[in-house]
Amino acid sequence: MFYQPNVIEEALGLKAELKDGGTFIAGGTDVVVLMNHGKAAPENFIDLTHIPELRAIHRHDGALELAGNVTYAQAGKLPVRCLALASLSVGGPGIRELGTLAGNLASASPAGDGSTALLALDAEVELTSVRGARRLPLDKFFLAYRKTALAVDEMITKITVPTTYRSDWSKNGKRGAMNISIVAAAVAITPKKETRIALASVAATPIRCYKAEKFLTENGLNAGTIRQAAEIVRTEIRPITDHRASADYKVHLSGVMVRRLLENLVKA
Amino acid sequence: MKKARKKTVAANGGSLWPLRFTLNGKKVSAKVQPTQTLLDFLRIEMGLTGTKGACLEGECGSCYVLVDGRPMNSCLMLAPQAQDRTVTTIEGFAHNKKLDVIQQKFVECGAVQCGYCTPGLIVAAKALLTENPHPTREEFLVGMEGNICRCTGYNKILRACELAADEMGLKKK
Ligand code: FES
Ligand code: FES
Numbered sequence: 001m002f003y004q005p006n007v008i009e010e011a012l013g014l015k016a017e018l019k020d021g022g023t024f025i026a027g028g029t030d031v032v033v034l035m036n037h038g039k040a041a042p043e044n045f046i047d048l049t050h051i052p053e054l055r056a057i058h059r060h061d062g063a064l065e066l067a068g069n070v071t072y073a074q075a076g077k078l079p080v081r082c083l084a085l086a087s088l089s090v091g092g093p094g095i096r097e098l099g100t101l102a103g104n105l106a107s108a109s110p111a112g113d114g115s116t117a118l119l120a121l122d123a124e125v126e127l128t129s130v131r132g133a134r135r136l137p138l139d140k141f142f143l144a145y146r147k148t149a150l151a152v153d154e155m156i157t158k159i160t161v162p163t164t165y166r167s168d169w170s171k172n173g174k175r176g177a178m179n180i181s182i183v184a185a186a187v188a189i190t191p192k193k194e195t196r197i198a199l200a201s202v203a204a205t206p207i208r209c210y211k212a213e214k215f216l217t218e219n220g221l222n223a224g225t226i227r228q229a230a231e232i233v234r235t236e237i238r239p240i241t242d243h244r245a246s247a248d249y250k251v252h253l254s255g256v257m258v259r260r261l262l263e264n265l266v267k268a
Numbered sequence: 269m270k271k272a273r274k275k276t277v278a279a280n281g282g283s284l285w286p287l288r289f290t291l292n293g294k295k296v297s298a299k300v301q302p303t304q305t306l307l308d309f310l311r312i313e314m315g316l317t318g319t320k321g322a323c324l325e326g327e328c329g330s331c332y333v334l335v336d337g338r339p340m341n342s343c344l345m346l347a348p349q350a351q352d353r354t355v356t357t358i359e360g361f362a363h364n365k366k367l368d369v370i371q372q373k374f375v376e377c378g379a380v381q382c383g384y385c386t387p388g389l390i391v392a393a394k395a396l397l398t399e400n401p402h403p404t405r406e407e408f409l410v411g412m413e414g415n416i417c418r419c420t421g422y423n424k425i426l427r428a429c430e431l432a433a434d435e436m437g438l439k440k441k
Contacts, residue, residue: 002285002302002348028327028344032305034326036343045302051347073338092414093392094341095326177413213302 004047006140008054008128014046016130016153018134018196020122022046024155026054027063027098029091030107045061054157056220062164068102068156071112075101082167082186088115089171090188092178105138108146108205113178115173116206119198120186121165142205164191166268168261171200172253174244174255182245185257187265195221195229197258209236212258221266291322292316292360300347307331309347311358318358318387329415330390332355339395339414358387361394370394370432377430381419389415393429401437405430412436 003022005220015022023042025031026049034040046052049144054069057078064078073096075087090096090104090113104114105125115138123138127150143148150156167188175181183199195216212232219225239250272404282301300309302307310316310333319431321331325342331343334356339415361368367375370393380386389412396411404410417425 001283002346004348004351025346025349028346028349031346032346033325035303035307041303046344088410091410092327092329093395094329094332094339094414095344097335097338098326098344099338137364148358175351176407178416 001043002045002047004050006050006052008051008155010151011048011051012128012155013045013060013184014044015155017044017189018044020044022132022154024048025107026100026103027095027097029095030103037093039205041238048155059163062162064161064163065160066101066161068158069100070102070159070240072096072099072101075114080121080165080167081162082120082169082188083117083161085115085169086184086186089113089179089184090170101122101159102257105141105156105159106148106150108148109141110145110203110205111184111201113181113184114208116184116188116198116200117167117169118161119157119206119208120167120188120196121161121237122188122190122196124160125156126160127151127154128157129153129155131133132213139208145204148203158180162190165189165196167196168265170261172257180244183239183253183257185254187258187261189221189265193217193221195262197229199233199237199254199258201244202239202254204238208235209233211236211246216262221262223263226259226262230255233258287348289350289352290354291396300348302348304347304354305335306345306347306350307342309350310342310355312427316357316359320384320387322384327416328385329388329392330385332391332415334395335390337395337398339392342413355437356391358390361390368394369435370397370429373428373432373435374425377424377431379424379428385415385417385419389417389425395430396430397433397436402433419431 022044025045053065056067058065072087072090101114104112165188169186171181171184173181179200186198188196195213200206212229216229234255236250239247241247277376283304286299288301307321322328322330326341332339370390
């Protein structure tokens with residue numbers, strides 16, 4: 001069956017009631033690809049594209065509250081540099097109109113661009129089910145390869161990001177467009193001058209580099225500490241060799257990318 | 269199109285979805301298999317074969333259509349998701365037997381070889397020029413980055429788009 005609710009409560013009700021839990025569908029950039037290639041055939045769909053409140057963006061003091069289905073096209077226009085740039089680096093215009101931030105989080109791809117930018121921003125997610133809503137810092141959300149803290153009956157209803165962080169983004173891939181990263185990196189500096197570093201495609205999930213962050217928070221940001229932090233980053237990640245690049249190359253690239261991003265951020 | 273025709277039908281009790289939407293300016297009602305992609309629905313049920321399918325995974329842009337004016341990969345949308353939306357395919361571009369400016373420029377510039385990518389590119393260009401009537405070269409490259417052409421080498425395509433932008437700009441003045 002195909003369900004097309006207009007409000008979140010209806011969608012959550014269906015998710016709880018349906019025996020197989022139903023499959024949420026928004027942009028279709030994951031599930032329809034699998035269907036087209038004969039690798040999935042869900043029985044029940046809960047379409048989230050006709051729920052207007054899931055596309056809303058609210059501005060609070062120092063933070064943006066993004067509803068789950070905010071698209072990359074929408075996020076690309078936000079005044080949060082690393083998130084906007086990460087969103088614009090996803091696919092092409094059509095994919096950016098379809099794909100959503102919540103979809104990126106829920107699929108938990110190690111290469112998730114949106115996920116990585118959101119990690120560097122200390123984003124918080126609101127997970128809602130018929131049982132109620134709970135909030136979770138994003139760094140507690142990714143559990144293992146393609147595994148998240150999302151319960152079977154839950155939906156990512158909101159993503160809260162601060163507008164007070166200074167941030168930047170960089171992505172390296174095999175080509176300039178329609179790119180899945182070899183490595184992508186997001187860095188941010190909080191109002192308290194703490195550093196955040198998040199990387200994509202170097203571990204089983206998008207990850208934070210806590211040791212390098214801590215080192216910089218304790219020792220301050222300057223040319224010397226940034227170089228040392230980049231060295232720490234290289235030891236914190238566990239990339240695999242795949243068709244995109246070798247593990248060694250990804251380690252090297254990560255260090256260079258983080259160093260350059262931080263150098264620019266300090267200069268700016 | 270062999271791949272596009274191989275449909276994955278979920279065992280969903282076979283109930284059809286009563287789809288109502290606007291297609292190329294006309295109201296359409298149809299009963300659709302909810303697991304059918306919008307691409308297959310347009311090509312197979314509506315007979316609108318201008319929209320192409322190639323990769324079926326969002327990589328090539330040959331399936332682009334405008335949904336409420338925005339470019340989207342119809343291979344990634346399920347037909348019921350077009351409910352109450354306004355969809356424009358390449359067939360909806362010409363009016364009174366007159367080609368859209370972008371189409372006209374593609375012809376004049378020789379921006380078409382095998383033509384498989386062309387409808388998608390024209391849809392992408394239309395979406396871009398509607399939002400931003402005077403794109404820079406860089407903005408053109410971003411607006412068209414979701415479309416792959418295996419024949420032309422893109423130069424004539426870009427030229428056609430830029431000339432179309434010029435002409436549309438002139439017309440409006
Ligand atoms: S067929 Fe849809 S993007 Fe290639
Ligand atoms: S003209 Fe053949 S793919 Fe573009």
